[in-house]
Amino acid sequence: xxxxxxxxxxxxxxxxxxxxxxxxxxxxxxxxxxxxxxxxxxxxxxxxxxxxxxxxxxxxxxxxxxxxxxxxxxxxxxxxxxxxxxxxxxxxxxxxxxxxxxxxxxxxxxxx
Amino acid sequence: xxxxxxxxxxxxxxxxxxxxxxxxxxxxxxxxxxxxxxxxxxxxxxxxxxxxxxxxxxxxxxxxxxxxxxxxxxxxxxxxxxxxxxxxxxxxxxxxxxxxxxxxxxxxx
Numbered sequence: 040x041x042x043x044x045x046x047x048x049x050x051x052x053x054x055x056x057x058x059x060x061x062x063x064x065x066x067x068x069x070x071x072x073x074x075x076x077x078x079x080x081x082x083x084x085x086x087x088x089x090x091x092x093x094x095x096x097x098x099x100x101x102x103x104x105x106x107x108x109x110x111x112x113x114x115x116x117x118x119x120x121x122x123x124x125x126x127x128x129x130x131x132x133x134x135x136x137x138x139x140x141x142x143x144x145x146x147x148x149x150x151x
Numbered sequence: 152x153x154x155x156x157x158x159x160x161x162x163x164x165x166x167x168x169x170x171x172x173x174x175x176x177x178x179x180x181x182x183x184x185x186x187x188x189x190x191x192x193x194x195x196x197x198x199x200x201x202x203x204x205x206x207x208x209x210x211x212x213x214x215x216x217x218x219x220x221x222x223x224x225x226x227x228x229x230x231x232x233x234x235x236x237x238x239x240x241x242x243x244x245x246x247x248x249x250x251x252x253x254x255x256x257x258x259x260x
Contacts, residue, residue: 084247139199
Protein backbone atom coordinates (compact mmCIF):
# COMPACT_ATOMS: atom_id res chain seq x y z
CA UNK A 40 0.00 0.00 0.00
CA UNK A 41 1.33 3.42 -0.98
CA UNK A 42 1.72 5.47 2.14
CA UNK A 43 3.62 7.94 4.27
CA UNK A 44 4.41 6.68 7.75
CA UNK A 45 5.48 8.61 10.81
CA UNK A 46 6.79 7.47 14.16
CA UNK A 47 6.02 7.94 16.90
CA UNK A 48 2.37 8.89 16.59
CA UNK A 49 2.27 10.34 20.09
CA UNK A 50 5.12 11.64 22.21
CA UNK A 51 5.32 13.44 25.53
CA UNK A 52 8.77 14.69 26.43
CA UNK A 53 10.53 17.30 28.54
CA UNK A 54 12.26 20.51 27.63
CA UNK A 55 15.75 20.02 26.25
CA UNK A 56 15.61 16.28 25.59
CA UNK A 57 16.60 15.68 21.97
CA UNK A 58 14.11 13.77 19.88
CA UNK A 59 13.62 12.58 16.32
CA UNK A 60 10.36 12.03 14.49
CA UNK A 61 10.81 9.67 11.58
CA UNK A 62 9.04 9.90 8.23
CA UNK A 63 9.16 7.33 5.48
CA UNK A 64 7.40 7.01 2.12
CA UNK A 65 7.23 4.03 -0.21
CA UNK A 66 6.16 5.86 -3.38
CA UNK A 67 9.64 6.81 -4.62
CA UNK A 68 8.69 10.47 -4.25
CA UNK A 69 11.40 13.07 -4.69
CA UNK A 70 9.75 15.86 -2.69
CA UNK A 71 9.19 15.60 1.06
CA UNK A 72 8.27 18.18 3.64
CA UNK A 73 7.29 18.74 7.26
CA UNK A 74 4.38 20.83 8.55
CA UNK A 75 3.15 21.71 11.98
CA UNK A 76 -0.47 22.43 12.85
CA UNK A 77 -1.42 24.76 15.66
CA UNK A 78 -4.84 26.10 16.72
CA UNK A 79 -5.48 29.49 15.18
CA UNK A 80 -2.33 29.32 13.06
CA UNK A 81 -3.22 26.45 10.76
CA UNK A 82 -0.64 24.31 9.00
CA UNK A 83 2.77 25.80 8.32
CA UNK A 84 5.74 24.34 6.54
CA UNK A 85 8.88 23.72 8.60
CA UNK A 86 11.36 22.27 6.08
CA UNK A 87 11.24 20.64 2.70
CA UNK A 88 13.48 18.55 0.49
CA UNK A 89 13.46 18.45 -3.29
CA UNK A 90 15.66 15.35 -3.42
CA UNK A 91 18.38 13.42 -1.59
CA UNK A 92 20.85 15.74 0.15
CA UNK A 93 18.78 18.80 -0.86
CA UNK A 94 16.87 20.49 1.96
CA UNK A 95 15.60 24.01 2.51
CA UNK A 96 13.77 26.06 5.11
CA UNK A 97 10.06 26.56 5.08
CA UNK A 98 8.13 29.22 6.94
CA UNK A 99 8.93 28.15 10.53
CA UNK A 100 12.30 26.35 10.63
CA UNK A 101 13.64 27.70 13.94
CA UNK A 102 14.38 24.96 16.45
CA UNK A 103 14.27 22.12 13.90
CA UNK A 104 16.74 20.18 11.79
CA UNK A 105 16.19 17.72 8.97
CA UNK A 106 18.27 15.41 6.84
CA UNK A 107 17.65 13.54 3.59
CA UNK A 108 20.25 10.83 3.23
CA UNK A 109 17.90 8.40 1.50
CA UNK A 110 15.06 9.11 -0.86
CA UNK A 111 12.43 7.40 1.27
CA UNK A 112 13.29 8.93 4.68
CA UNK A 113 13.06 12.48 5.96
CA UNK A 114 13.47 12.66 9.76
CA UNK A 115 12.64 15.76 11.77
CA UNK A 116 15.06 16.47 14.61
CA UNK A 117 14.41 18.67 17.63
CA UNK A 118 17.81 19.16 19.25
CA UNK A 119 16.48 20.96 22.34
CA UNK A 120 12.67 20.89 22.37
CA UNK A 121 10.78 23.69 24.06
CA UNK A 122 7.11 23.94 25.08
CA UNK A 123 6.32 26.17 22.08
CA UNK A 124 7.10 23.19 19.87
CA UNK A 125 4.11 21.34 21.27
CA UNK A 126 2.11 20.72 18.13
CA UNK A 127 0.70 18.24 15.64
CA UNK A 128 3.34 17.42 13.04
CA UNK A 129 2.76 16.10 9.54
CA UNK A 130 5.16 14.73 7.01
CA UNK A 131 4.19 14.90 3.34
CA UNK A 132 5.59 13.69 0.04
CA UNK A 133 4.98 14.12 -3.69
CA UNK A 134 6.60 13.39 -7.03
CA UNK A 135 7.73 16.96 -7.35
CA UNK A 136 7.19 20.36 -5.84
CA UNK A 137 4.00 21.07 -7.77
CA UNK A 138 2.37 17.68 -7.63
CA UNK A 139 -0.26 16.22 -5.32
CA UNK A 140 1.08 15.91 -1.79
CA UNK A 141 0.27 12.94 0.43
CA UNK A 142 0.36 13.28 4.17
CA UNK A 143 1.36 10.97 6.94
CA UNK A 144 -0.95 10.23 9.89
CA UNK A 145 0.56 12.94 12.10
CA UNK A 146 2.60 12.99 15.29
CA UNK A 147 1.19 14.66 18.39
CA UNK A 148 4.11 16.09 20.35
CA UNK A 149 3.84 17.55 23.82
CA UNK A 150 6.89 19.23 25.36
CA UNK A 151 6.61 19.81 29.10
CA UNK B 152 1.35 37.81 1.40
CA UNK B 153 -0.28 34.87 -0.29
CA UNK B 154 -3.65 34.06 1.23
CA UNK B 155 -6.07 31.18 1.10
CA UNK B 156 -9.49 32.01 2.50
CA UNK B 157 -12.22 29.49 3.18
CA UNK B 158 -15.89 29.97 3.83
CA UNK B 159 -17.96 29.33 5.78
CA UNK B 160 -15.78 28.76 8.86
CA UNK B 161 -18.42 26.56 10.48
CA UNK B 162 -21.32 24.58 9.09
CA UNK B 163 -23.95 22.37 10.69
CA UNK B 164 -26.02 20.12 8.46
CA UNK B 165 -28.64 17.53 8.95
CA UNK B 166 -27.87 14.15 7.44
CA UNK B 167 -28.88 14.06 3.79
CA UNK B 168 -28.37 17.75 3.13
CA UNK B 169 -26.08 19.18 0.47
CA UNK B 170 -23.41 21.82 0.98
CA UNK B 171 -20.87 23.94 -0.87
CA UNK B 172 -17.56 24.99 0.61
CA UNK B 173 -15.59 27.79 -0.99
CA UNK B 174 -11.88 28.53 -1.21
CA UNK B 175 -10.51 31.83 -2.54
CA UNK B 176 -6.81 32.28 -3.21
CA UNK B 177 -4.89 35.47 -3.74
CA UNK B 178 -2.48 34.39 -6.48
CA UNK B 179 -2.14 31.91 -9.32
CA UNK B 180 -1.69 28.31 -8.20
CA UNK B 181 0.06 25.34 -9.75
CA UNK B 182 -1.48 22.95 -7.23
CA UNK B 183 -4.79 23.09 -5.40
CA UNK B 184 -5.84 20.35 -3.04
CA UNK B 185 -8.80 19.64 -0.79
CA UNK B 186 -8.37 17.64 2.40
CA UNK B 187 -10.63 16.26 5.09
CA UNK B 188 -9.19 16.19 8.59
CA UNK B 189 -11.00 13.51 10.53
CA UNK B 190 -11.60 13.54 14.29
CA UNK B 191 -8.36 11.59 14.80
CA UNK B 192 -6.40 14.39 13.14
CA UNK B 193 -5.51 12.58 9.94
CA UNK B 194 -5.43 14.58 6.70
CA UNK B 195 -7.23 12.67 3.98
CA UNK B 196 -6.68 13.69 0.37
CA UNK B 197 -9.97 14.46 -1.35
CA UNK B 198 -8.99 16.16 -4.59
CA UNK B 199 -5.95 17.37 -6.45
CA UNK B 200 -7.58 19.99 -8.66
CA UNK B 201 -5.49 22.91 -9.95
CA UNK B 202 -8.22 23.49 -12.54
CA UNK B 203 -11.41 21.94 -13.86
CA UNK B 204 -13.95 19.65 -12.21
CA UNK B 205 -13.63 16.25 -10.58
CA UNK B 206 -16.07 13.95 -8.89
CA UNK B 207 -15.59 11.14 -6.40
CA UNK B 208 -18.80 9.58 -5.19
CA UNK B 209 -20.82 12.14 -3.23
CA UNK B 210 -18.04 14.68 -3.40
CA UNK B 211 -17.08 16.88 -6.29
CA UNK B 212 -14.80 19.86 -6.72
CA UNK B 213 -14.38 22.66 -9.20
CA UNK B 214 -11.46 25.05 -9.52
CA UNK B 215 -11.68 28.16 -11.69
CA UNK B 216 -8.03 29.13 -11.75
CA UNK B 217 -8.54 32.33 -13.74
CA UNK B 218 -10.94 33.62 -11.08
CA UNK B 219 -8.87 32.22 -8.20
CA UNK B 220 -11.43 30.10 -6.42
CA UNK B 221 -12.33 26.49 -5.82
CA UNK B 222 -15.54 24.88 -4.61
CA UNK B 223 -16.11 21.59 -2.82
CA UNK B 224 -19.59 20.09 -3.07
CA UNK B 225 -20.84 17.53 -0.60
CA UNK B 226 -24.11 15.87 -1.51
CA UNK B 227 -26.33 13.70 0.68
CA UNK B 228 -24.13 14.35 3.67
CA UNK B 229 -23.49 11.62 6.25
CA UNK B 230 -22.35 11.84 9.85
CA UNK B 231 -19.00 10.43 8.79
CA UNK B 232 -18.47 13.57 6.70
CA UNK B 233 -17.99 15.55 9.91
CA UNK B 234 -14.60 17.09 10.45
CA UNK B 235 -12.59 19.98 9.10
CA UNK B 236 -12.18 20.56 5.37
CA UNK B 237 -9.07 22.35 4.19
CA UNK B 238 -8.11 23.70 0.85
CA UNK B 239 -4.45 24.30 0.18
CA UNK B 240 -2.74 26.03 -2.70
CA UNK B 241 0.78 25.76 -3.92
CA UNK B 242 1.77 28.95 -5.61
CA UNK B 243 4.26 29.43 -8.39
CA UNK B 244 6.46 31.46 -6.06
CA UNK B 245 7.19 28.61 -3.67
CA UNK B 246 6.92 24.95 -2.76
CA UNK B 247 4.85 24.98 0.42
CA UNK B 248 1.18 24.14 0.45
CA UNK B 249 -0.55 27.22 1.86
CA UNK B 250 -3.55 26.08 3.85
CA UNK B 251 -6.75 27.94 4.53
CA UNK B 252 -8.13 28.00 8.07
CA UNK B 253 -10.64 25.31 7.22
CA UNK B 254 -14.39 24.77 7.34
CA UNK B 255 -15.54 22.84 10.38
CA UNK B 256 -18.47 20.64 9.36
CA UNK B 257 -20.82 18.86 11.73
CA UNK B 258 -23.41 16.52 10.25
CA UNK B 259 -26.14 15.57 12.69
CA UNK B 260 -28.36 12.47 12.47
